[in-house]
Each structure stands twice: as structure tokens, then as C-alpha cells.
Amino acid sequence: MLIFLGYAMVAGFMILIMTKRMTALVALMIVPIVFGLIAGAGADMGKMMLDGLVKLAPTAAMLFFGIIYFCIMTDAGLFDPLIRLIVKLAKGDPLKIIVGTAVMGTTVALDGDGATTYVICTAALLPIYQRLGIRLQYMATLLLMSIGVMNILPWGGPTARAASAMHLDVSEVFVPLIPAMLLGIAYIMFVAIIFGIRERRRIGTVRASDVAAIEEGLGEVPQFRRPRMLPFNLILTVILIIALVEGFLPLPILFMIATAVALLLNYPDVNSQKERLSAHAYNVLAVVSLIFAAGIFTGILNGTGMLDAMSNSLLYITPDSFGPYLAPFTALLSGPATYAVTNDAFYYGVLPILAQTAAAYGISSAEMARASLIGQPLHLLSPLVASTYLLVALLDINYGENQKAAIGWVIGLMFAMLGGALVFGTIPLRGIGG
Numbered sequence: 001m002l003i004f005l006g007y008a009m010v011a012g013f014m015i016l017i018m019t020k021r022m023t024a025l026v027a028l029m030i031v032p033i034v035f036g037l038i039a040g041a042g043a044d045m046g047k048m049m050l051d052g053l054v055k056l057a058p059t060a061a062m063l064f065f066g067i068i069y070f071c072i073m074t075d076a077g078l079f080d081p082l083i084r085l086i087v088k089l090a091k092g093d094p095l096k097i098i099v100g101t102a103v104m105g106t107t108v109a110l111d112g113d114g115a116t117t118y119v120i121c122t123a124a125l126l127p128i129y130q131r132l133g134i135r136l137q138y139m140a141t142l143l144l145m146s147i148g149v150m151n152i153l154p155w156g157g158p159t160a161r162a163a164s165a166m167h168l169d170v171s172e173v174f175v176p177l178i179p180a181m182l183l184g185i186a187y188i189m190f191v192a193i194i195f196g197i198r199e200r201r202r203i204g205t206v207r208a209s210d211v212a213a214i215e216e217g218l219g220e221v222p223q224f225r226r227p228r229m230l231p232f233n234l235i236l237t238v239i240l241i242i243a244l245v246e247g248f249l250p251l252p253i254l255f256m257i258a259t260a261v262a263l264l265l266n267y268p269d270v271n272s273q274k275e276r277l278s279a280h281a282y283n284v285l286a287v288v289s290l291i292f293a294a295g296i297f298t299g300i301l302n303g304t305g306m307l308d309a310m311s312n313s314l315l316y317i318t319p320d321s322f323g324p325y326l327a328p329f330t331a332l333l334s335g336p337a338t339y340a341v342t343n344d345a346f347y348y349g350v351l352p353i354l355a356q357t358a359a360a361y362g363i364s365s366a367e368m369a370r371a372s373l374i375g376q377p378l379h380l381l382s383p384l385v386a387s388t389y390l391l392v393a394l395l396d397i398n399y400g401e402n403q404k405a406a407i408g409w410v411i412g413l414m415f416a417m418l419g420g421a422l423v424f425g426t427i428p429l430r431g432i433g434g
Contacts, residue, residue, distance in 0.1 A: 001039075002039065002304065002305050002306050002308075002309035002310075003306075003309045003310060003312075005035050005038060005039050005304075005306055006301065006306030006307065006309055006310040006340075007310060007340065008035065009031060009032060009035040009301065009306065010340055010383065012031050012035070013027050013028070013031045013297070013383055014383065014400075014403065016031065017399055017400040017403075019400070020398070020400060023399075024290060024293075024383075024389065024399040024400075025289055025290055025293050028290065028293035028294050028296060028297045028383070029293050029296050029297075031297070032296055032297045032299075032300035032301060033045065033296070033300070035300070035304075035306075036048070036300040036303075036304055039304045039305075039306065041300065041303065041304050044303065045300060045303070047303070048299045048300050048302070048303030048304065049295070049296045049299045049300060050299070051299050051302075051303060052294075052295035052296055052297070052298045052299020052300070052302070052303075053292055053295040053296070053299065054295075055295065055298065055299070056291055056292065056294060056295040056298065056386065057295075058250065058251070058252050059291055059386050060288050060291040060292060060295075060386075061252035061255075061256070062115065062251045062252040062255055063115055063287055063288060063291060063386065063387075063390055064284055064287075064288050065252065065255035065256045065258075065259045066115050066116060066119055066255045067119060067280065067283055067284050067287060067390070068259050068277065068280060068284060069240075069255055069258050069259045069262055070116075070119040070120060070123050071119075071123070071276075071279075071280040071283065072259065072262045072263060072266060072267075072276060073123070073233055073237060073262065074123040075222075075224050075225070075226075075266075075276055075279070076224075076225065076226040076229055076230075076233055076262075076266045077225040077226060077227050077229075077230060077233075078230065078233045078234065078237065079120075079123050079124040080225075080227075081230075082124050083124055083125075083127060083128060086100050086104075086124075086125070086128060090128075092132070093196075093200065094132060094134050094196055094199035094200050094203060095193065095196030095197060095199070095200045096196070097125075097128060097129075097132065097134065097196070098134065098138055098139075098142070098192050098193075098195045098196035098199060099189065099192045099193060099196055101121070101125055101138075101139055101142050101143075101192065102142045102146065102188050102189050102191075102192035103189075104121055104124070104125070105117065105121055105142055105143045105145075105146030105147075105188075106146045106149065106150060106185055106188065108120050108121055108146075109146045109147050109149075109150035109151075114147040114151065114380070114385075114387035114388075114390075114391075115386075115387045115390050116241070116244065117143065117146065117147055117150075118143055118147075118387060118390055118391045118394060119390070119394065121139075121143055122139070122143075122391070122394040122395060125139060126139075126394075126395070132203065133203050134199050134203070135195075135199065136395045136396070136397060137395075137397060137401070137402065137405050137406075138195040138199070139395065140391055140392065140395055140397055140402055140405075140406065141191070141195075141402075141405060141406040141409055141410075142188060142191065142192055142195070143391060144377075144380050144381070144388070144391065144406055144410065145184075145187075145188045145191070145377060145406075145409065145410060145413050146188060147380055147387070148184075148376055148377025148378075148379075148380050148410060148413060148414075149181050149184040149185055149188065149376075149377065149413070149417070150181075151376050151380070152174070152177060152181060152373050152376055153174070154170045154171070154174050157343065158343055158347070158373055158376055158379075159173055159174050159177075159373060161343055161347040162347050162351065162369040162370075162372050162373055163369060165347045165351050165352055165369070166351070166352070166355060166365040166366065166368065166369045167365075168365060168366055168369060172366050173366055173369045173370055173373075176366075176370060176424075176425075176426045177370050177373065177421070177426055179420055179421075179424040179426065180374070180417045180418075180420035180421040180424065180426050181417070181420075182420070183416055183417060183419065183420030184377075184413055184416055184417040184420065186416075187412065187413050187416035187417075188413065191409055191412075191413075224267075224272075224275070224276065226266045226267075229265060229266050232265055233262070233265070233266070236258065236261060236262060236265070240254060240255075240258045263276070283393065283394065286393045287389060287390045287393045287394075290386075290389040290393070291386050291389065294383070294384070294386060294389070297383065297384075298342070298384060307341055307342070307345055308345070310340055310341050310345075323357065323358075323360070323361050323431070324361045324430045324431040324432070325429070325430055325431075326354060326357060326358040326361065326363055326368070326431065327358065327363050327367050327368060327371045327427040327428050327429070327431070328371065328418065328422065328427065328429060330351075330354055330358075330368055330371040330372055331371040331372070331374035331375065331418050331421065331427065332374075332375070332414075332418070333375070334346065334371070334372045334373070334374055334375030334376075334379075335374070335375030335377070335378035335379070335411070335414050336375070336378065337350065337375065338375055338376070338378070338379035338382065339375075339378050339379055339381065339382040340382070341384075342384055343379065346372070347372065351368065351369070351372050354368060354372075355368040355369070358431065361431025361432055362431045362432035363428060363431045367426075367427045367428060368427075370421065370426050370427050371421070371427045374414060374417050374418050374421060375414055377410045377411075377413045377414050377417070378407075378410055378411060378414055380410070381403055381406060381407060381410060388402075
């Protein structure tokens with residue numbers, strides 16, 4: 001019963017938002033409450049929802065201050081040189097701009113954090129896309145795929161989970177995955193070229209006079225720009241990113257401190273600080289409200305036992321004849337599995353049992369851990385992933401429309417990485433049994 005309700009809840013949520021019957025904000029709260037009542041949670045749902053809110057509170061704080069920080073950096077002009085460089089190199093060619101988006105996305109994503117990557121890239125590229133009329137969905141899809149690959153970096157999270165679940169050193173899991181990741185990046189560039197050719201045909205190459213007008217417009221300095229603070233803002237941002245990667249402090253605390261310093265350096269006047277905060281209040285509210293609504297969704301999903309039931313159900317869909325092929329099967333399963341349940345539930349609940357079964361066929365725990373990471377690109381589209389709400393909010397894209405537009409390309413990325421993992425021997429096609 002709980003298995004059915006869990007999958008029905010996730011499916012119901014997706015159908016409602018993709019058909020635009022509800023906004024993501026409303027569906028994240030209403031749908032789980034209805035299914036929680038059906039599951040008989042009753043009065044216990046209050047505690048479940050509160051537990052979900054508490055669990056996601058650090059994420060909400062990180063996104064809140066992360067958005068504010070990078071909005072302040074944008075206002076101060078930190079990304080202006082980068083924007084001018086991209087416009088100059090692209091010479092009004094949508095193909096070059098979109099390929100540049102893919103390059104920038106995979107580069108910025110080296111920190112392994114989706115929220116940071118989305119904020120930095122959209123801040124730098126959104127003005128160019130808007131001025132040239134390039135579809136914003138293309139940027140969203142490319143950035144999602146960039147994080148889907150780069151999130152496998154050891155400090156991204158999933159690799160550490162898989163390694164700890166298998167009691168392995170992180171490097172033993174990650175290093176052999178590098179060729180598959182490189183093939184994934186090559187696939188992203190290929191998709192970027194396809195998008196770029198489409199946009200070049202649709203809007204053409206912008207004339208030199210129009211490019212000059214864009215460059216002239218970029219040269220206009222609003223009153224709140226702080227060009228003289230560029231070196232200090234760059235140093236502060238580099239220090240922040242290093243601290244994020246090294247984990248000197250929890251992410252929410254780092255962003256809170258960085259935001260305070262950024263406001264103090266760039267806008268020491270109290271009224272100026274209030275103006276900058278007010279200017280970005282809508283973006284913050286749109287994202288953080290979704291995160292707290294997602295807390296209700298995950299709280300009820302976990303508290304009612306649906307999440308555990310869904311995780312256990314994944315083990316029963318593996319036919320016995322799949323035993324020798326458990327490595328590629330796990331790679332394919334990891335996509336929809338981590339879409340439906342959290343990374344923690346899959347890596348700590350499902351992967352150890354799959355790995356124990358695979359051992360009978362000569363498939364090592366390290367190979368199973370690597371296989372389990374292939375599905376991370378699809379995981380990024382899950383309603384349980386907070387950073388995706390941030391991306392669609394920053395680009396003002398409908399959440400359901402983003403799902404429909406991106407999912408095919410993301411599944412293609414997953415298969416490209418699986419192909420690379422098999423070709424380069426990262427995981428075996430078949431074990432020794434069967």
C-alpha cells in the first residue's frame with residue numbers, strides 16, 4: 001500500500017505541474033497532505049512536516065544568502081567583464097554563445113554545487129540571452145546537464161555517499177569514472193551545438209551594428225555599479241568558492257558571512273543596502289518558499305514510511321536473470337531510482353543490497369558504486385532536488401515545462417556516460433556468472 005501511495009504521490013505531483021493544473025509551490029504542499037491522509041498519518045503529519053522543514057532549513061538558508069550574494073556581485077559589476085568577453089568572442093552568433101554556456105557551466109560547476117553554478121551562470125549569461133532573444137530553456141538544460149556530470153566530483157556529495165556505503169576510499173570510486181565524465185561533457189557540448197544551430201537558424205547571426213549596440217548597452221554603468229570594487233569582489237568570490245570546496249564552514253554560514261562582507265564593502269550606506277535587498281526580494285521569496293514547501297513533501301514522504309517502502313520495492317524489480325548484468329542494470333536503475341527517492345535512501349538503503357548480490361557474480365563493490373552514480377543527471381530533475389527550483393526561478397521558466405523540455409536530453413546524457421563507463425572498463429558489462 002505504501003509503495004503504491006509513494007509512487008502515486010510523486011506521479012501525481014509531476015502530472016499536476018506538467019499539465020499546469022497547479023503551481024509547484026501549491027502542489028508540493030497539497031499533494032503530500034492528501035496522500036498522507038490516505039496513508040492514515042492523521043495527527044502525526046504535523047510533526048512529519050515540521051521534521052521536513054527542519055531538515056531543509058539549512059538548504060533554504062544557503063539558497064537565500066547565496067542568491068543575495070551573487071545578486072550583489074551582479075549589481076556591483078563583478079560579471080561585466082565576462083559578459084563583455086562572451087559578447088566580443090561570440091560576435092552575435094547564437095551558436096558560439098550557447099556553446100560558451102556549456103563551457104562556462106561545466107567550468108563553474110567544478111565546485112560541485114548546483115545552486116552556486118546556477119546563480120553565477122545565470123547572472124553572467126541572462127542579459128546576453130535576453131538581448132539576443134535566445135531561448136532561456138536551452139541555458140537551463142545545459143546547466144542542468146553540467147551539474148549532472150560535475151556533481152559526481154568527490155566534493156559534490158553522491159560519490160561520497162556511494163563510497164561510504166560501500167566502505168571504500170572516494171578516489172577508488174571517482175578516478176575510474178573520469179573517462180565516462182569526459183564523454184558526458186563531450187555529449188553536453190554536442191547538445192549545445194545542436195541548440196546553437198537551431199537558434200542560428202531561428203534568429204540568425206546578429207548584425208555587427210546590433211552587436212555594437214549590445215556592447216554599448218553593456219558599457220552603460222547603472223548608479224549601483226561599483227567598478228572600482230571589482231578586484232575586491234573577485235578576491236572575495238574566489239575565497240568563498242575555495243571555502244565552499246574545502247568545506248571550511250557549513251555552506252549556509254559561508255554564504256551568510258560572504259553576504260554581510262559584500263554588502264559592507266560595496267554598499268556601506270544603510271539605505272543602499274536596503275535598496276539592494278529590496279530589489280532582489282522577489283527572487284529570494286520565489287525560491288525559498290519552494291524549498292520550504294518541498295520540506296512538507298519530503299517530510300510526509302519520509303515520515304509515513306513511503307520513502308522506505310519505495311526504496312525496498314526497487315530491490316524486487318530485479319529479475320534473477322539480471323544477476324550477471326547487475327552493474328549496467330544498476331546504472332540504468334540509478335536514474336529513475338534517485339528521481340523517485342532521495343540520494344541517501346538509494347545509496348544507503350538500496351546500493352548495499354544490490355552490491356551484495358553482485359558480489360556472487362564477481363562484480364566488485366567499487367564497480368557497483370561507480371555504476372550507481374551514472375544516473376545522477378536524471379536525479380537533478382527530481383522534485384526532491386532543491387537547486388532545480390532555483391534555476392527555473394532565476395530564468396522565470398515553468399517547472400513542468402522545464403521537465404518536459406530537458407528530460408530527453410538528460411536521459412541521453414545518462415546513456416552517454418553509461419556507454420563511456422562500459423567502453424573504458426569503468427564497470428563491467430557482465431559478471432562471471434550466468
